[in-house]
Amino acid sequence: MTDGVIASGINVSIGGREIIHNADIEIAMGEITILIGPNGAGKSTLMKALLGLIECGGGSVTFDAQPKQNITPTQLAVQIGYLGQNTKPEWNMNVEDLVSLGRLPHQELGISSKSQDQAAINEALGALEIQHLRKRKIEAISGGELALVLLARVLAGKPKYIFADEPLNHLDVAHQIQLIKALQVFCKNGGAVFAIVHDLTMAARLGNKFALMANGKIVANGDRQVLNTQNLSEIFGVEIATAKFNGQTIFVPK
Amino acid sequence: MRQNNPQNWTIVSFLLLAILAIISLLIGRANFAFSEFLPSSPKYEAALLVLLEVRLPRTLFAILCGAALAVSGAALQGHLRNPLADAGVLGISSFASLGAIIAIYFGLSSLAFWVLPAMAIVFAWLSMALLLLIVGRDVTAIYFILAGVLLSTISGALMTLALNFAPNPYAIAEIINWQIGSFSEVSMREVALTAPFIVIGLLILAQNAKSLDALSLGEETAQSFGLNLQKSRRNLILGVGLLVGAVTSISGVIGFVGLIVPHIVRPWVGSVPSRILLPSALLGACLTLAADILVRLVWFGNELKIGVIMAIIGAPFFLHLLVQMRKTGGK
Structure with a gap:
């Protein structure tokens, strides 16, 4: 498999403060990868770093096995x-x-x-x-x-890739579902999505790959199983319970 | 308001400009009847002289000036995503006239014919670099206006200082001529001197137009489109500096053209920033030409300055925009 985005060892510092530390992330074709973490964990910064909107202090990003520095900004822009x-x-x-x-x-x-x-x-x-x-x-x-x-x-x-930073924010349920469906259709047609989502229940519904982030580090990634009580409680610092309802997983903070 | 086809709108404003240009050639202080411009008339030679030596250059300069200032305003508003941006409001014109004053009253402009516009252009560039330095990445309207107030105040003080030190004892009396612009002393020489700078400035901004579209969704989205932000900013400074510097070095500060015109154009041709540049140029030319015709029609024993007329129209418009921004929540 050559297509997809692979980032490894990403470091970002802003004003001498380390925001992202040694982050690895993979965005595979046909999948919706969701980045989850508390406010200030560095999620938006990581997304911008992958796109080159913020300079990386270290690490490598490849698009379809091509190192990002070999791709011109406009060539990247059409992807x-x-x-x-x-x-x-x-x-x-x-x-x-x-x-x-x-x-x-x-x-x-x-x-x-x-x-x-x-x-x-x-x-x-x-x-x-x-x-x-x-x-x-x-x-x-x-x-x-x-x-x-x-x-x-x-x-x-x-x-080929959509990077969405909190696309579901401030939307009513109907519009959230409409957006989720559109992104799922996009992936079914061969695209890949990388999204930051705060609502855990919606995240679980939208995504099929998940990465959890805290304090500038990726602490866990993989399929739906990483969204477990233990992982989530640890990164958010509040206890989070899960339950199944109508075949969907819902998340409730205690 | 109904959104018309931009092409139709461009044609209409072009026709309006042509009509205004003809009126501008026929109207002035020296009162000639239309028939006296015909070769059979005994006053034909005098009339022709006035037409070619006084009214033609004045008409041409008004057109160049209006197009230059309006396109500067449209480009500044588009790039800075700020509906209040304008060379006058931001203090760029004021700095350009400071450059012109230094060139004239310290004898630099007698060194070579291009020194006068060049000094004004360099000072316009300087003020824009300062402006972007002060404001940084924060594009909220209030910072720009405050930075503009700061720049205008500084340049006003430096203008007075420069004229105080000028070798010519009467120089200080002229400060008002530089702060409120007029076309009364424009001859063909001034038109020829500034036209190349204005044409180059317009071309630079036209070539930079698409980057304004990309920026309409913010700097980060623009960069995700592959836009080179530094290059786009450099072109903005280059282009606006050439236009505002060249115009101001001859006429002094003429405010509000760049502020008003893009707002009139937007509802008609749609608000896509690149699409308003050409209509703004045409309508800007119409506006200054109409104002200059008005200046020549109204006679108070002393010629009214076009800068005064623009301020009288412009200040209430500025207020209207502020109220409008408050209603929509502003930025």
Whole structure:
């Protein structure tokens, strides 16, 4: 297997303080890998370090077995879609214009025609069932709709990898489920997702690989079994009980 | 408001500009009837002289100036993601006129014809570098406005100081001419002197336009698009400095054009930052040309300054934007 993202021995220091220490992480194709940990554990920093948005103090990242330093930023940009935390467009553009921003890296590389751009935009709007919002202004749609539009922006870039920093935050249950389904479809079609999620029950529902992080270190990773009472209680510092309900695992802090 | 096709909008503003240009050529202090511009008229030669030597350069400069300032404003607002950004508000124009004052009153501008605009451009660059240094990564509106106030205050003080030390004893009386701009002394020489800088500045900002789109989702998302933030910032400084420096070295500070115009354009062509540059250039040219026509029509015994008109229109507009930002929660 050559495709996928492999990071090993990642170190990040900001202002002399070590934020990430010797972190290894693997993002495999067709899988949703979820990063879980308390606030300030370094989750967002690790995600940005993988994407090169923050400089690594050490370690290596490979995309499809290619060292990241051998890939130009624009070449990387057509492979990845980054859904940042609390991203909000600064201008009141319409939904279609916002989604079309996802085509910028392709236009920059000159590898996409106008009709290909339009097809990708339509497909992304269709995947999230928001075609009806196409001509609406950003300020005239709800927070939940905006989250879907921002994911459509990412999908319009036809990425191989999606990096999503707390994509479910501030969303009602219906929009959370809609987002989860869209990400699962994306993976079923061969993509890979790396996401940070705080809601443990939703995380368990969304992901199939999990990495637990505390104090800048990855303390456990693997499949659903790593989400056990002992691991979770240890990294969050509160006791967390689990239960099965309707075939799903739910997590309750004591 | 209905969102029109950007192309239609561009054509309409181009036509408006053409009409204003014709009016600008026909109207002025020397009162010629339209028939006197015909070769059969006895006053034909005098009329032609006024037309070519006074009104044509003034019209051309008003167009260049409006386009330069409006595109600077659109690029600054887009890059900084700040609806209040403008060369005047941020103190860039003020610094440019400081550069021009030093060039003129210390005799530097007599060394070579290009020294005057060059000094203003260098000072505009300097102020933008300072601005971005002060503000750093924090793009909240309030920091920019405070940094702008700081830069304007510093340059105002330095202007007064420079004029105090100027060898010419009457220099200090001219400070008002530099702080409130006017086109009254523009000849073909000034147009020819500034046009190349303005054209290069416009080209740099046009070439940088797509990076403004990438930045509309924030710096990190822009970087995830592969954008080189340093390069984009460098181009912004280069382009805006050339435009604002070149214009200000001739006319003095003309505020608010760059602030107002992008806001008028956005609802019409959509808010995608790269798409508002060309319409802003055309509408900016229309606005300054219309204001300059107004200056020539209203006569108080002394010519009104275009800087005054722009401030009278611009200040309430600025207030309107502030109120608007408070309503929407602002940034």
